[in-house]
Amino acid sequence: MSLIVAKFGGTSVASPERIKNVAKRLVRIRQNGNQVVAVVSAMGKTTDELVGLAAALNDNPPSREMDRLLSTGEQVSMTLLAMAIEALGYKSMSFTGRQAGIMTDGTHNKARITKVDNERIEAALAAGVIPVIAGFQGIDANGDITTLGRGGSDTTAVAVAWGINADVCEIYSDVDGVYTTDPRVAPRARKLDEISYDDMLELASAGSGVLQSRAVEFARKWNVVIHSRSAFSEAEGTYIKEETDMEEAVITGIAHDTSEVKVTIRGVPDNTGVAAKVFSALATNAVSVDMIIQNISEDGITDISFTCPGADLPRATDTMERILPEIDAREFVVDEDIAKVSLVGTGMKSSPGVAARAFQTLGENQINILAISTSPIRLSVVVDAAQTTQAVRCLHTAFGLDSDSVFEETQLSAEEIAAKMKKGR
Template identity: 50%
Template sequence: MSLIVQKFGGTSVADTEKIRAAARKAIRAQKAGHRVVMVVSAMGKNTDTLLDLASQISDEPPAREMDMLLSTGEQVSVALVAMAIHSMGSKAVSLTGGQIGLKTDNSFSKARIQSIDTGRIERLLDAGNIVVAAGFQGIDDDLNITTLGRGGSDTTAVALAAVLGADACEINTDVDGVYTTDPRLLAEARRVDVISYDEMLELASLGAGVMHSRSIEFAKKFEVPIHVRSSFSDQDGTMIVAQPESETAPVSGAALTRDEARVTVLGVPDVPGMSQKIFSAIAAQKVAVDMVVQNVGTSGKADVSFTVAGGELKKTLAALEGILDSLGADGVTHDDQVSKVSVVGLGMAHQKAVAASMFRALAEANVNIHMITTSEIKISCLVPRDQANEALRAVHEAFSLDQRPSDAKTWNEIKASNAKEADVADVVARLQNDALEALTLTDISIVPAQARVTLDGVPDQVGVAADMFEQIGEAGIFVDMIVQGYDGEDGSTSVSFTVEQADLDAAQKVAREICGKHSMRDVRGASGITKLSVSGIGLRSHTQVGTVLFEQLASAGINVEMIATSELQVNVVIQSDQAGDAATRLKQAFAEALH
């Protein structure tokens, strides 16, 4: 008999009528022949009410007691849902996180799942019960109640689906699926039938609130199909699986991260170890760094720019103030009035001119670009916050995201191709060697025979980036990494990009033409460089990845020339004669995480 995990968020159980509706949906699934596990969040604004109560008691309540308090929200919900199922003539048992055997570490408010003992759930299912499990919570080795942090109920649901070998994990929510962008911002946003784990991970990290990135990491790691659908209808929604909706469309979604802040450390000595010092200091403050750009230095110094959430700016600046003298940097600047617009798609890894199309769309909307960073499946641009909505609309239209691709797979096609017997034994075996949320790296690789071109004195004007990369594309040159750094005091920026070494002469020729056309200051080129990539699941949630990478490179005296990051990769450019040593060191440092 197949097994389904159904997760219901707070809006889906916000009142008694919605609780009854959730109960009816679970009963219908059971009557259709499935064994059913429900994962339930706290009712509506219940968590906010509990937080308010805590603030009235104490300005700084202990983290352990906060977890004890907040966990009660889900316990109320699961009991009421079980009561509703009983009232409709079916059997149900409600369980707390501890009762379902969900063990975590002891990091209160942001605990990580270490293991799940499924014995009790299996026995209750075998007895004909619908199991109603509390999301968001577990227990540590000392039986303290812990909570999993933001998106914790999603994480609970997908983790249970993994260890139970579920056929699917249904995320029932107040929207009917995943959209090409936030439909609250763009009415023309289209619901997609299918999206890949990798694309969803990137979109989740960019603020697509329908799913939290930790839950997608679980799903990708254990190949759990996720079905995002509406709590209030039985219509099919969006399947999140390994493959994309379209094999030919370069972009599957666009996202806007409104509340960003840009920080730039100016005049950092261009020697090994500087990146490690900067990002270690920030990581120590538990600040997640996003859009990292280190451009190629001049006169022995480089500028390092990155973005953080607007609310983390104050902590970030304080961390940098403490190390500025030891860095020997010239200073720190910041801008808290910027937003990030991004496009994501597996197809862009194999298609030219995707970046140029995005830059042209922004230029035609008269939106200036402050920073650029790219990865294999994501391009992000930092733009003025007062132009953020126009930027999102422009890129959404440029890639025709409101239209279904001609080769798009249907929900039923994906469902059929993912129908397989769950290898529960394999999951259990993997759990014996790994904590559920342990960092999983899929590869540490080098791309040799690369070259780099840098344009200095790029005018900070609308349309310049579009002109540059359209002309490079017309020359038939495939560009890999692109970074655009800080807006200098003279109103100019620097832009670097990597190409295959065989294309360096042609790329420099085009760059010199662009330099003359836009009155830029200089063109610099270099061969003999290599892109070093660390790829895996959980790079964002395991913030130590970047720290370890930079520590290893610094200890080996290896200088980092360029940096670009994403949800799935950390990419750095280094000298080719140091690439083998760098890769060996990283493989040793991350040996336990490599799979």
């Protein structure tokens, strides 16, 4: 008998019909001899709709009220799921973040969990109840509702799994696990049976959207095993855990991210302190700079480029307009059509030559590298957005990640996927 935390995202509970399916799935877990605790997100687009209502009333809604507003989304889905489970003849009770003992700090809209006290959940389990917990929410020391930020339900699930000492935290979604790369881009992508926390974190921060980084960080810290799997099939997904049993591959996966933009400052006098001035001004203006490229200077004049999230671009542009006269630079240009492609793998540390092989492969495929950055277990290159698919595919093949079978879903190019994601922002 295992004790399982099962988290279902907004897509899985978007309609009464889907909620019924989730209820059936939970009951099956019980029928297989396990104990189970459910964690749910808000139904479908509920959170976006609530944000829209708030925006119609206040350009800058008070964060305390915003959290109270958003938390209602999960309160609806939790009660509906509990009702659906009861309709199948099993006892169920819903619990808000407060009742599930999710204590947080007072940072409204992106609170951090400070304590987990799952006493009521354990009592419910002991009474044969299937507890359903509202994801994404907790309470602060004042007893006010807080929310954990977008995707915070994954974090709730991991925190509850740790709190009740569950054997596994199953995170159900519309993908059936973690792939070596996005199968919609590279149809020969392979589903991983296991992946280490470190590799998963690098993949997530490099643009792979399967799991929230914070949830994985929490899981790593408290050694909670995550099982990322499909809500629509019984197939095993991917286990995220400390040590994997598999022989270590050099490269675990390839992520791509088209949400960043590149800003280049031209004609910068190459004086001491100029870079510091630029990047401290950007930091003050809350621009998250990712990569920095400085060209070799000619005649004491150089170019400085950096990449940052597209969402930060208005603030970056502001900063540039203000700082350009101060540093006596000529101009700045923005390139939104870029993509970051990242090779990730803990095995990289003990295997030299990854960068050389990657650059050679890209070169053979006529893909120009606009910028490079590395960490001990990641190598990222920036390329022209139009070449994303080609870059991902040739690297995937070159590093031996190709599967024998071909992913069957209608294939979208990385560019089409990026367009869809931008639309959905």
